[in-house]
Amino acid sequence: MSESPPPEPPEPISKPTSESSPMDAEANTSTMALLTDQSSALLGAVNALNDTMNGVKNDQPYDEKALDDESTCLALYDMVVAKTKEKAEEWNGTIDVTLIFIALFSAVLTAFLVPATQALLPSSNSTATNSNSTSTQTLPPLPARSDEIVCALYYLSLITAIVIAVLCALGRQWVRKLSIRPDVATWKSRTIWHVERMRRAEKWIKVLMEVLYWLLLASIGLFMTGLLFQLRNLATSFQGRATILLATWEVGVVLAGGIAATMVGTTYHAVRYEASVFEGLVSRAIVGDIDIGLTTGLKITYGMLRYLSWRGWRKIGGPVFVKRAKIGLERVTRMTGIKGESTFDDRLIDASKESTLEARRSDASSEIPSTLISDASSDQLSESSRWMRATQALRDGLEWLKTWRIKVKRDSLDELMNAYLELIADASDPILLERAAASFRYGAWVQYGDGSMDQLKKILSRLMATDTSFRVRETVNAQISWFSAWIPVRRKQIEENRKDRADQDRRASQGNGYFIAQSQKREEEAKKEDEEELRALELTEFLVSQRTD
Structure with missing residues (x-):
């Protein structure tokens, strides 16, 4: 089978010259425009394909990497x-x-x-007079x-x-x-x-x-x-009384005293309130909430010195020596109380010799007698107990200070809801508002809000503003159906809480001390739930008045 000759390459499109006819020039121009449109369409398709592939890639997890990558x-x-x-x-x-x-x-x-x-x-005059009166140079007086x-x-x-x-x-x-x-x-x-x-x-x-x-x-x-x-x-x-200078001095003392009083007052404020802006080294040292500075250094130094001294005392056998001295004194006391021919000095020497022999026998043994160790431990415990009693007043004062201090309710949902409402109402950044809008709940406002309908209206106006996204506005609209589904569940829970409180009140009336101590807490819970029901009714009336469908 014979091979066919290769196809001839197409002739290139020639540019129109002055000799070409007008019809040929118009045809070439239309061909170039068609090629340009096709290239643009192809480029658009490639870009669309790249965007699609990037989207698919973004949906996939990252490749696993080592920790030290x-x-x-x-x-x-x-x-x-x-x-x-x-x-x-x-x-x-x-x-x-x-x-x-x-x-x-x-x-x-x-x-x-x-x-x-x-x-x-x-002064210079007195110096000149002294230099003329004497030839020797003397030091000035004090x-x-x-x-x-x-x-x-x-x-x-x-x-x-x-x-x-x-x-x-x-x-x-x-x-x-x-x-x-x-x-x-x-x-x-x-x-x-x-x-x-x-x-x-x-x-x-x-x-x-x-x-x-x-x-x-x-x-x-x-x-x-x-x-x-x-x-x-x-x-x-001066010889007389400089009234103006003394008055100036008194004013200065008062102003300086005012500065000192201000520092004392700010320190008191920092000790009294946990989130005080005046918090400093002194206030943190007073309440015992400090991990740097002189206080910790002194505590660490004192503890280290106590530990080293105790280790050194144990290493040289101090507790054992103390116990042996006690044993010797007890025997001397017993021997001096017995009548005999030997004198007091002789009996004291014999007691000392006997205690020394016993000590040598103890040292020759493989270990110290358990009685001496227990007595030494008891001595150490007694020293520790004395130290604990001496510092008990300071610890009691610190504990009272911590209970007296007004702390931040950092875990309170009521405080968080109040902060949420206040910040959302004044928010100016739509991006931040978009991130926080998903947490808006009518039920949360009923349960943890402060009951201000004016503030809730400001929140709704801000969330439904024109600069927010359509998703935010739809989230607010969807809260109505969620709130209607939340009300029966919450009402049932409130009824169960009331039954539990009634049962606890009955036990308290029978003399149960635990439930008597919890009576104030039950009253606060009942009051809070009553206020919650009022807010739910007020919110329902407001939402119904806003609907026209």
């Missing part, structure tokens, strides 16, 4: 870096504010320190004690301010190093390195922030003390 470790590293940057910005803000204040405060303090220092030195105190207070304040500035510079350097990428090979090593560095540095930087705060207060306190003391000395340095 580089992409996973990179994601973890980005997470920990973002968390570190957030804390670093907070610490840097505190340090920057402290540095700015210390710079201004040091300038003001220096302006007061220079005249105070010059007041300690003798200044007045009041001037020394003022100058010392100013210098201590300035020294404290300089220490604060140095600590701020060091703290800024330490915080900056937290965000530096570790010089290691893999992302896994960098993540572990950064997490460990953050864990080790965070507690010390928190301590630094507390130290800066208290040093700043100490520096201001020293300066104010020196300033008021200097003003008092100036007012009393």
Whole structure:
């Protein structure tokens, strides 16, 4: 069979030239337009197919990866870096504010320190007179004690301010190093390195922030003390009574006392209320809710010293020695009470020898007698019991303080519902509103709301606004049918609760102490359910009035 010749390639479309006819040019133009339309349609089809395949791929689970996969470790590293940057910005803000204040405060303090220092030195006229009267140079006399105190207070304040500035510079350097990428090979090593560095540095930087705060207060306190003391000395340095200066000093004392009273009041507020904005190191130390700072350091140091001393006492055989001394004294007492020819000194020596021989026999044995161990343990227990009794008042005070403190009802659904209604009514971001709209329930408002229909109307107006999605509005509309299905279930539950409370009241009337103690709780539950029924009726009337179908 003979092979057919290969087909000839098609002739390319020639561009129209000046010699081509107008009909040929028009045909070529229409052909190019047709090819362009077909290419656009093909490209659109390919893009649609890609979108479809991406959607199918997005519906599939991710491929399994190892824990130390580089992409996973990179994601973890980005997470920990973002968390570190957030804390670093907070610490840097505190340090920057402290540095700015210390710079201004040091300038003001220096302006007061220079005249105070010059007041300690003798005047130039007296120095010239002394130099003319004597050829030998002598040291100036001691200044007045009041001037020394003022100058010392100013210098201590300035020294404290300089220490604060140095600590701020060091703290800024330490915080900056937290965000530096570790010089290691893999992302896994960098993540572990950064997490460990953050864990080790965070507690010390928190301590630094507390130290800066208290040093700043100490520096201001020293300066104010020196300033008021200097003003008092100036007012009393004249022959008469400097009324205006004394009045100024009294006003300064009152203002300084007001600042001290404000600090005491804010500390009391932080101790009284759990979610107080004035919470600090002192308030947390008072309520025993502190894990950093001086209090924990003292507790750890004291506990370590007690443990080491107890270990050392046991290691040298202290409890056994005490027991042996008790045995010897008891035998000496018994021997001295027996009449005989030997003198008291002889009997004391014999008792000591006998106790020594017994001790040697005990040491020669393989173990210490069980009686000595039990007595030593009892001595240790008695010491611990004495320590417990000595600190019982402090523990009782802390327990009373915790019960007296007003805590945040962090698990209360009533508080959560009130916060939900308030925040949704004022929400301006449609995206956040979209995320929270699914939790809107008429039944939840009836059961946990505060009964304000005006606030509920604001919520409905906000959820049904034009900037919300169609899904949000349909969710609100669907709540009516869900609420109608919820009412019978809740009503049945309330009836069962009433029967249970009636039974408990009957047992309480028979003298059962447990149910008598729970009587106030039952009254609160009954009152809450009565209010819930009123809210359900009010809400039903409102929903019926809104429907026109």
